[in-house]
Amino acid sequence: MTRTIMLQGTGSDVGKTILVAGLCRLAANRGLKVAPFKPQNMSNNAAVSDDGGEIGRAQWLQAMASRTPSSVHMNPVLLKPQSETGSQIIVQGKVFGQAKGRDYQRLKPHLLGAVLESFETVCMGQDLVVVEGAGSPAEINLRAGDIANMGFATHAGVPVVLVGDIDRGGVIASLVGTHTILPDEDRSQIVGYIINKFRGDVSLFDDGLSAIAQFTGWPCFGVIPWLKAAARLPAEDSVVLERLARGTGGAxxxxxxxxxxxxxxxxxxxxxxxxxxxxxxxxxxxxxxxxxxxxxxxxxxxxxxxxxxxxxxxxxxxxxxxxxxxxxxxxxxxxxxxxxxxxxxxxxxxxxxxxxxxxxxxxxxxxxxxxxxxxxxxxxxxxxxxxxxxxxxxxxxxxxxxxxxxxxxxxxxxxxxxxxxxxxxxxxxxxxxxxxxxxxxxxxxxxIESGSQSYRGLVDEALDELATELEGRLSRDWLETLLG
CATH class of the missing domain: 3.40.50.880 (Class I glutamine amidotransferase (GATase) domain)
Structure with a gap:
C-alpha cells in the first residue's frame, strides 16, 4: 500500500517545495519508489513533463529528486497568472480555459475529480507519495471548494505535516493560530509540524517548542536550519526575485x-x-x-x-x-x-x-x-x-x-x-x-571560461545535500515510520 504525507505551510514561501524535494530524494536514496504531487500550483515557471503536458517547474524538479519520470498527474491543476486578477488554467497538462479569481473559486469544486484521479494515478506502483500544499490551510475564506490544502487532504485521507517559517517571525503564533482557526475535521488531519529556516542555536527555541505543544498538542518532527543547498535549485515562482542579489562581481x-x-x-x-x-x-x-x-x-x-x-x-x-x-x-x-x-x-x-x-x-x-x-x-x-x-x-x-x-x-x-x-x-x-x-x-x-561541472550535476548534488541535511535534522522515529 502506498504511504502518503502532505506538507502544508502556515503561509506562502515557507519552504514546502524544497522540503518535498529533499524528502523525495531521501526516499529515493533509500531505494523507495517515490513521487511528488501538488494538487494545485500557481506559477509562471512551467515545465513540459515527460508525458508531454505542462506542470509546475517545482514538480518537475521534485520528480528529478525522486528519480522518476515527470507526469502531468503530478500537478493536475496549474494556474498561470496573466494579470493582477486572472489566470490561464491548465488541467492535467492541457489548457482548460481562463478565469478571474472570483470565477475560479466557483470553478474549483468541479476540478476536484481531476485532482483525485491524478492522485490515484501517481500513487499506482509507488511506495511513497509526498504531497505539497499551496498557500495556507488557515485561509478559511477559501475553504469552500478547496482543492489545494485541506479540501484535498480530507477527501484523499492524506495526513498533514504543517511547516512554519521561523525566519519571517511569528512562527509560534502562525502554528497556534492555524490550530485555533481550523475546523475539527481539518485539524484532525494534522499529525505534526516542522520548523523551517532556523538560524543559530536550536536549543534557544526549546521554550518555543514547549509553548506550541501546550497550545496544539502537535509533536515537532524537526527544526530545519537555513538550507544553503536550496539556493542552487530552480525557484518555483517570482516571489524569490525580490531576494536575488543584484550582482556578484563576475567578469x-x-x-x-x-x-x-x-x-x-x-x-x-x-x-x-x-x-x-x-x-x-x-x-x-x-x-x-x-x-x-x-x-x-x-x-x-x-x-x-x-x-x-x-x-x-x-x-x-x-x-x-x-x-x-x-x-x-x-x-x-x-x-x-x-x-x-x-x-x-x-x-x-x-x-x-x-x-x-x-x-x-x-x-x-x-x-x-x-x-x-x-x-x-x-x-x-x-x-x-x-x-x-x-x-x-x-x-x-x-x-x-x-x-x-x-x-x-x-x-x-x-x-x-x-x-x-x-x-x-x-x-x-x-x-x-x-x-x-x-x-x-x-x-x-x-x-570567459566556464566552470567544468554540468549544471544538471550541480542540481543533483544539491538535492543529495538536502536529503542528507533532512535526514540529520528530522525526527528519526517519524522518518522511519514514513520511509518504512
Missing part, C-alpha cells in the same frame, strides 16, 4: 529586466551558477548597467503587457544604448517576440485584441495563435555547432527576414532569428543555457 555582466509577468526565469539559473558571470536583475527604478556585455530577455506570460511595461520604464532606450555600445541580446520565448517589429493578438488571447510595436531589434513579426506549442525538444546550435536540449511552451508564430538566419534548429527545423550583425538573437527554446556545451561556447565568445 561578464548579464542584465535581466524583471517584468511583472516574467515566466520561466529559471532559464537564467545556469548562468547565475557560473563563477565568472555577474547576473544582474534590473527592476523598475534601477539604473541599467552600462557595462553589461549581454542582456537576456526571458519569457513572459503576457508578451504585449510586458512589452508595454518595458517601454514605460524607458528600458527600450536603455536597450538601444546597449546595442550601440556593442552589447549583445538574447531573447527567449516572450523575450524573443518582444525583440521583433510587432506583436499582434487578433484573438485576444492575452486580453483585448490588439497589435503593438515591438522593440525593432529583429526583422520579424509575431501573431498570437490559438494553438499552444508544448513539447520537449532536441535542438542544435547553428551558431556554435553544439547540441542543445530544452522545451517549448508558447503561443504565437514568428516570421520575418531574420528567421533566415535561425540561430538553432529544433527537432531538425529552423527556430528563432538572428540580426544581420549577429549581436541580437531570439529563440523559442527554453533551457538554452542549461546545455553545458552551448553555455561554454557562449561564454567563450565573451572571453
Amino acid at each position: 561578464l555582466k548579464v542584465a535581466v529586466p524583471v517584468l511583472s509577468r516574467i515566466a520561466n526565469f529559471d532559464d537564467l539559473d545556469p548562468l547565475a551558477a557560473e563563477p565568472e558571470v555577474d547576473l544582474v536583475y534590473v527592476r523598475a527604478g534601477d539604473p541599467w548597467p552600462a557595462d553589461a556585455g549581454l542582456v537576456v530577455l526571458p519569457g513572459s506570460k503576457s508578451t504585449i503587457a510586458d512589452l508595454e511595461e518595458f517601454r514605460s520604464h524607458g528600458w527600450d532606450r536603455d536597450l538601444q544604448m546597449h546595442i550601440r555600445r556593442g552589447g549583445r541580446v538574447i531573447g527567449i520565448c516572450g523575450g524573443y517576440q518582444m525583440l521583433g517589429r510587432s506583436v499582434a493578438d487578433p484573438l485576444g488571447l492575452e486580453g483585448t485584441p490588439r497589435a503593438v510595436e515591438g522593440l525593432g531589434l529583429l526583422d520579424v513579426e509575431t501573431v498570437m495563435a490559438a494553438e499552444k506549442t508544448v513539447r520537449n525538444s532536441r535542438a542544435h546550435s547553428l551558431e556554435h555547432d553544439v547540441p542543445l536540449s530544452g522545451y517549448e511552451i508558447h503561443l504565437g508564430v514568428t516570421e520575418g527576414a531574420d528567421t533566415a538566419r535561425a540561430p538553432i534548429t529544433i527537432d531538425g527545423r529552423p527556430d528563432g532569428a538572428r540580426s544581420a550583425d549577429g549581436r541580437v538573437i531570439g529563440t523559442y527554446l527554453h533551457g538554452l543555457f542549461a546545455s553545458d556545451e552551448y553555455r561554454r561556447k557562449l561564454l567563450s565568445s565573451f572571453g
Whole structure:
C-alpha cells in the first residue's frame, strides 16, 4: 500500500517545495519508489513533463529528486497568472480555459475529480507519495471548494505535516493560530509540524517548542536550519526575485529586466551558477548597467503587457544604448517576440485584441495563435555547432527576414532569428543555457571560461545535500515510520 504525507505551510514561501524535494530524494536514496504531487500550483515557471503536458517547474524538479519520470498527474491543476486578477488554467497538462479569481473559486469544486484521479494515478506502483500544499490551510475564506490544502487532504485521507517559517517571525503564533482557526475535521488531519529556516542555536527555541505543544498538542518532527543547498535549485515562482542579489562581481555582466509577468526565469539559473558571470536583475527604478556585455530577455506570460511595461520604464532606450555600445541580446520565448517589429493578438488571447510595436531589434513579426506549442525538444546550435536540449511552451508564430538566419534548429527545423550583425538573437527554446556545451561556447565568445561541472550535476548534488541535511535534522522515529 502506498504511504502518503502532505506538507502544508502556515503561509506562502515557507519552504514546502524544497522540503518535498529533499524528502523525495531521501526516499529515493533509500531505494523507495517515490513521487511528488501538488494538487494545485500557481506559477509562471512551467515545465513540459515527460508525458508531454505542462506542470509546475517545482514538480518537475521534485520528480528529478525522486528519480522518476515527470507526469502531468503530478500537478493536475496549474494556474498561470496573466494579470493582477486572472489566470490561464491548465488541467492535467492541457489548457482548460481562463478565469478571474472570483470565477475560479466557483470553478474549483468541479476540478476536484481531476485532482483525485491524478492522485490515484501517481500513487499506482509507488511506495511513497509526498504531497505539497499551496498557500495556507488557515485561509478559511477559501475553504469552500478547496482543492489545494485541506479540501484535498480530507477527501484523499492524506495526513498533514504543517511547516512554519521561523525566519519571517511569528512562527509560534502562525502554528497556534492555524490550530485555533481550523475546523475539527481539518485539524484532525494534522499529525505534526516542522520548523523551517532556523538560524543559530536550536536549543534557544526549546521554550518555543514547549509553548506550541501546550497550545496544539502537535509533536515537532524537526527544526530545519537555513538550507544553503536550496539556493542552487530552480525557484518555483517570482516571489524569490525580490531576494536575488543584484550582482556578484563576475567578469561578464548579464542584465535581466524583471517584468511583472516574467515566466520561466529559471532559464537564467545556469548562468547565475557560473563563477565568472555577474547576473544582474534590473527592476523598475534601477539604473541599467552600462557595462553589461549581454542582456537576456526571458519569457513572459503576457508578451504585449510586458512589452508595454518595458517601454514605460524607458528600458527600450536603455536597450538601444546597449546595442550601440556593442552589447549583445538574447531573447527567449516572450523575450524573443518582444525583440521583433510587432506583436499582434487578433484573438485576444492575452486580453483585448490588439497589435503593438515591438522593440525593432529583429526583422520579424509575431501573431498570437490559438494553438499552444508544448513539447520537449532536441535542438542544435547553428551558431556554435553544439547540441542543445530544452522545451517549448508558447503561443504565437514568428516570421520575418531574420528567421533566415535561425540561430538553432529544433527537432531538425529552423527556430528563432538572428540580426544581420549577429549581436541580437531570439529563440523559442527554453533551457538554452542549461546545455553545458552551448553555455561554454557562449561564454567563450565573451572571453570567459566556464566552470567544468554540468549544471544538471550541480542540481543533483544539491538535492543529495538536502536529503542528507533532512535526514540529520528530522525526527528519526517519524522518518522511519514514513520511509518504512
